Amino acid sequence: GAVVSQHPSRVICKSGTSVKIECRSLDFQATTMFWYRQFPKQSLMLMATSNEGSKATYEQGVEKDKFLINHASLTLSTLTVTSAHPEDSSFYICSASRGLIGNQPQHFGDGTRLSIL
Amino acid sequence: DAKTTQPTSMDCAEGRAANLPCNHSTISGNEYVYWYRQIHSQGPQYIIHGLKNNETNEMASLIITEDRKSSTLILPHATLRDTAVYYCIAMEYGNKLVFGAGTILRVKS
Numbered sequence: 001g002a003v004v005s006q007h008p009s010r011v012i013c014k015s016g017t018s019v020k021i022e023c024r025s026l027d028f029q030a031t032t033m034f035w036y037r038q039f040p041k042q043s044l045m046l047m048a049t050s051n052e053g054s055k056a057t058y059e060q061g062v063e064k065d066k067f068l069i070n071h072a073s074l075t076l077s078t079l080t081v082t083s084a085h086p087e088d089s090s091f092y093i094c095s096a097s098r099g100l101i102g103n104q105p106q107h108f109g110d111g112t113r114l115s116i117l
Numbered sequence: 118d119a120k121t122t123q124p125t126s127m128d129c130a131e132g133r134a135a136n137l138p139c140n141h142s143t144i145s146g147n148e149y150v151y152w153y154r155q156i157h158s159q160g161p162q163y164i165i166h167g168l169k170n171n172e173t174n175e176m177a178s179l180i181i182t183e184d185r186k187s188s189t190l191i192l193p194h195a196t197l198r199d200t201a202v203y204y205c206i207a208m209e210y211g212n213k214l215v216f217g218a219g220t221i222l223r224v225k226s
Contacts, residue, residue: 006160034213044161044216090210095214105151106214107201108160 003027004096006109014117015086021079021112023094029074030096032108035067038091050077084116118215119144119207126221129199135192137220139205147209150181152190154201155219161204164188164190195224 003026011019032051036044048064050056050071059063066088066097068080077096081088091113095106123139129135149168149169153161165172165179167188172179178191192199206218 004160036216044155046215049213050143083162091158095160105163105166107163108153111158111160113158 004030004094004107006094008111009038010038010109010113010115012117013084016083019081019084020115021094022083023079023096024079025043025075025107028096028098031074032073032076032097033067034095035077035079036095038093038111039061044075044093047079057061060094063087065092079117083113086109086112086116089114089116118212119148121205121217123203123205123217123220125218125221128223128225129192129195131197131224131226132139132194133196135199135222136203137182137190137192137203139190140187141200141207144185144207145209147214148207149209149216150179150185150188151208152177153178153204153206153216154199154213155204156198156201161216162205163179165198179181179208195222197224197226200224 005024007022035047038044046057046059047062048056050069052071056069062093071077091111093111095108097106098104119141149166152164155161165177165180176184180189202219
């Protein structure tokens with residue numbers, strides 16, 4: 001089946017630093033990738049949609065200058081949390097889709113647990 | 118995309134079939150029914166999806182009513198590893214997956 005790899009799985013860093021999270025589709029080309037955030041005991045919330053070669057589309061309330069998304073190739077999207085603060089601590093999850101080709105579902109990575117001290 | 122309604126939680130005995138219902142009474146003709154599950158501290162796992170016809174794969178079966186207003190996910194022989202939060206999502210293909218609260222399924226020995 002389709003595999004989406006996310007790295008790192010866990011990161012702990014000091015307040016004010018920037019953190020980059022990578023999302024790779026390992027066995028298919030992903031024209032569209034999605035970034036979600038999940039707080040404890042809550043459901044996933046979509047942050048943004050990224051399409052290869054174009055700017056990401058952010059959901060309402062998500063700061064695009066805070067959460068930088070780059071989708072430079074068909075197999076890699078990155079999310080950079082800039083100047084992270086404790087309130088940014090969360091579980092970040094990406095998903096990838098082949099896009100509007102056939103009838104293909106989104107596949108998710110295993111998530112990155114971000115802890116800001 | 119149509120809103121879905123699922124029970125908050127369900128229990129199932131190990132080895133028995135787990136039947137998870139989902140109501141999507143406002144679903145439109147172009148919207149698929151997707152099922153995902155999330156095991157604690159992991160990313161969601163795709164299970165199955167369908168439009169009109171019932172579907173079956175190695176993980177589960179999806180039964181969609183004729184009027185498409187509700188569906189049931191069936192795990193034929195639940196194991197302890199099937200304990201997870203199950204999400205039913207109605208989505209027009211190519212749109213965004215919007216997750217609700219889902220159903221917490223507890224499989225008990």
